[in-house]
Amino acid sequence: MRAAALPDAVPVSAKHGFAASAVARVTGGLLVSTMRADPHEAARTPDLVRRAAGEDFFLTLLTEGSARLRQGDRAAEVGPGDFALVDSTHPYVFRFDRPFRSVVLQIPRAMLTSRCAVAEHVTAVPFRTARGMGAFVSPVLRALAEQGHDLGEATAESFMRNLLDLLATACDALGSDVSGKTSAAVHRRDLRRAKAYLADRLHDPGLTLLAASHDLGFSLRYLHELFREADTTPRAWLYAQRLDRARTMLSGAGYDAQSISSIAPRVGFKDASHFSRAFKSRFGTSPATYRRTAVTAPSGNA
Numbered sequence: 001m002r003a004a005a006l007p008d009a010v011p012v013s014a015k016h017g018f019a020a021s022a023v024a025r026v027t028g029g030l031l032v033s034t035m036r037a038d039p040h041e042a043a044r045t046p047d048l049v050r051r052a053a054g055e056d057f058f059l060t061l062l063t064e065g066s067a068r069l070r071q072g073d074r075a076a077e078v079g080p081g082d083f084a085l086v087d088s089t090h091p092y093v094f095r096f097d098r099p100f101r102s103v104v105l106q107i108p109r110a111m112l113t114s115r116c117a118v119a120e121h122v123t124a125v126p127f128r129t130a131r132g133m134g135a136f137v138s139p140v141l142r143a144l145a146e147q148g149h150d151l152g153e154a155t156a157e158s159f160m161r162n163l164l165d166l167l168a169t170a171c172d173a174l175g176s177d178v179s180g181k182t183s184a185a186v187h188r189r190d191l192r193r194a195k196a197y198l199a200d201r202l203h204d205p206g207l208t209l210l211a212a213s214h215d216l217g218f219s220l221r222y223l224h225e226l227f228r229e230a231d232t233t234p235r236a237w238l239y240a241q242r243l244d245r246a247r248t249m250l251s252g253a254g255y256d257a258q259s260i261s262s263i264a265p266r267v268g269f270k271d272a273s274h275f276s277r278a279f280k281s282r283f284g285t286s287p288a289t290y291r292r293t294a295v296t297a298p299s300g301n302a
Contacts, residue, residue, distance in 0.1 A: 027148040028160030031106040034145050041095045046217035049091055055109040055219055056088045057119065059167070061141045065100025069093070072186050074124035081129030081138050085122060085171075089219035092124065103145040107164070115168035118175030125174060133170035140166065190218070191226045198238050202245055205270045209234050242267040243282045246275070250287055251294035260287045 020037035071092035264275035
């Protein structure tokens, strides 16, 4: 069977004779999977992130074996009874060096973030079964895997709501112990990547934020979140950069032979009149007037 650590990942390396099995069922509206597999490495690749339709967290509880997990700049080692969360909107890698058994709970993003504001900041961080809230959540997850099929529909839904509340409490407790500096550094890095990507494509009038997020390996929601932290939006930032580039071109000697109508598409505007209106709205003067002023302005040399 071709399987991996999680339903949304693919095996990228495994020894000859690799074997795996998985059983999945819906309990209380959420997908619960029990898995067994030989040693392998499984990856949620940028391509899988781009093609994915949903946004979920995956909780993986190891019942046997051990694993190493990496997502973003965080890495964790998980042992029997421990569990960890991963975010399906970002790439990650699970590595299993020995045969293992696991329980995987697929949680729609909104169902957890509505309960726990720090859920995104505790991915790839181990919840230990020997201490803290992990000691409470781990046995409940085991019971879910072993006895969940015996629950009636209404009972299962009530049970799952309580489990998510318990998990949110665990996330809040762990989040208070995890420094926010790591998350902030990741966001700054990703924002730099996003800005560089958009800046390289200022000339493309067909560029869409959806395409940009796919190419970057981000979700569209996360792309907006990055720019919101910088007090802007991706579209507003791109728009401003296009106009700033146009202003540079209009004042530069290397573009004095270029007409305004030919500069407009070079900064991503299909229509020259739209470009002129946008330029005047931002800088208070038309492109033509700005060019004349820039050319005739004194250089400051004696």
